[in-house]
Amino acid sequence: MTLRAVAIGIGHYLPERIVPNSEFEKTLDTSDEWIRTRTGIERRHFAAESETTSQMAVIAAERALAHAxxxxxxxxxxVVATSTPDLTFPSVGTMVQEGLGMTKGFAFDVQAVCAGFIYALTNANGLILSGQANRVLVIGAETFSRIMDWNDRSTCVLFGDGAGALVLEARTGSGNPQDRGILACDLNSDGHYxxxxxxxGGVSTSGQAGKLRMQGNPLFRQAVSKLSETAETSLAKARLKPEDVDWIVPHQANIRIIxxxxxxMGVPMDKVIVTVQDHGNTSAASIPLALSVGVSEGRIKTGDLLVTEAIGGGLAWGSVVIRW
Known part of the structure; x- marks a missing residue:
């Protein structure tokens, strides 16, 4: 028998404020058509002024627990993946722990930007396989609207806020690719990029949060090659092939990258969960948001083979193969 980390619950939260592309036309030299044709994004959600990353994470977590x-x-x-914590410390994880009224266990954050949920999921899998935990709540939550330069049309139209949460539970399997649960993980990074x-900005440099900066075209070229490579590596580790995949659930950065x-990978787009049009790029929250939407819409079903992959600042990238 083989121990597996099996998904038993999923949930998400999106802020009430929906921002269509047309809203940017008022302040920037851009248009709805320009944004849609280049990114696939039509709208995104922005957190309210008083709304924090931890608050959104708690709501997503509550919904995942209820689902489980x-x-x-x-x-x-x-394990919380975020690059936009409420405070430098304590961790968002401990804030979620308190917000849920959780009276035991432990909590911590993982920071790998848009690849954060993949890193968090891999860490959670390790906790279960090592016997450190029986059930782990894995969350991706971001308020990227707080680090946007609203004069930079190449970046501020891309990002949104939200949170998604997944509950993993230790269960035994047969040790073959038909098992439910996480079947393989692959993590990578390269600081040269x-x-x-x-x-x-940051604590030890400017002392301020700073604003997001991006080189779009070079990043696009790195993303497509690295994401397909890591996905195929994870599939090979799981003794599976791209044709075995029921759904790719990618980081929702840009429709062209997806x-x-x-x-x-040779996988048709009708086997890809796409939410970028409604959420924009929610960084570490994008994969659990897409998973939750896919499940709630009845597309992702028990027994389906999923590949999730993401790339973010660092550069950091990776993938997870999981049978739902």
Whole structure:
């Protein structure tokens, strides 16, 4: 028998404020058509002025727990992926722990920008396989609207806010690719590409949060090749092939990256969960948001083979193969 980290609950939260592309036409030299044709984004959600990353994470977590039919005290650990924490410290994870009324276990944050949820999921899988935890709540939550330069039309139209949460539980499998749960993970990073996507501030430099900066075209070229490679690596580790995949659930950064990665893998777009049109790029929240939408719409079903992949600042990238 083989121990597996199996998904038993999923949930998400999006702020009430919906921002259509047309809203940017009032302040920037851009248009709805320009944004849609280049990114696939039509609208995104922005957090209210008083709304924080941890608050959104708590709501998503509550919905995931309800979907799993368990309570916060059934959870042993919380892993939160975010690059936009409420405070420098303590971690968003501990804030979620308190917000849920969780009276045991431990919580921490993972920071790998848009690849954060993949890193968090891999860490959670390790906690379960090592016996450190039986049930882990994995969350991606971001308020990227707080680090936008609203005069930079090449970046501020891309990002949105939101949170998604997934509950993993230790269960036994047969040790073959038909098992439910996480079947393989692949993580990568290369600091030589740091200038492609970064925030120009921080505690030990400017003492301020800073604003997001991005080199779009070079990042696009890196993204398609690295995402397809990591997805195929994870599939090979799981003794599976792209033709075995029921759904690709990618990081929702740009429709062209999503299309390019699927094409490179030989997977048709009707097997790809796409939410970028409604959410924009929500960084570490984008994959759990897409997973939650796919499940709630009845597309992702028990037994389906999923590949999730993401790339973010660092550069950091990776993938997870999971049978739902």
């Amino acid at each position: 039919g368990i309570t916060a005290d059934d959870i042993d650990a919380i 740091r200038d492609m996507l970064y925030v120009d 299309q390019g990665t699927a094409k490179k």
